[in-house]
């Protein structure tokens with residue numbers, strides 16, 4: 001990871017999951033896949049696991065490098081296809097302005113996503129946005145919106161007080 005080099009701490013908002021918490025999150029993803037008749041294949045599961053374990057958003061090349069349990073890198077298309085799947089199902093989000101990925105912290109299923117991004121430590125905290133006004137303006141104009149992702153940049157509380 002190349003973020004947080006000049007920053008005081010990167011422990012403010014995103015906490016990587018370990019142990020039973022991680023197992024629980026994976027099991028949840030597996031059962032959600034089952035109900036919609038999708039398969040959490042080994043590569044999809046591994047990429048989700050890496051995202052859930054991370055303390056900050058990960059770039060695709062971080063995932064490619066960390067993919068192998070024995071340290072061997074993945075073939076890039078394997079990771080990109082897995083990311084595409086995880087995004088489509090709402091298990092992960094791409095933060096465009098960072099070109100990085102985070103696991104969904106709001107239990108997925110294709111909701112509109114919004115992030116508070118810290119320019120200092122690189123933490124990205126997901127929150128539930130209210131796009132009611134935008135959605136009704138769009139439908140009044142005859143638009144059908146496929147997705148909205150809000151990326152609000154600034155300083156997290158830990159970096160502000162440091």
Ligand SMILES: [Zn+2]
Pocket residue numbers: 090093103104105106107108111113126
């Ligand atoms: Zn989400």
Ligand SMILES: [Zn+2]
Pocket residue numbers: 009012118119120121122123155156157158159160
């Ligand atoms: Zn910060």
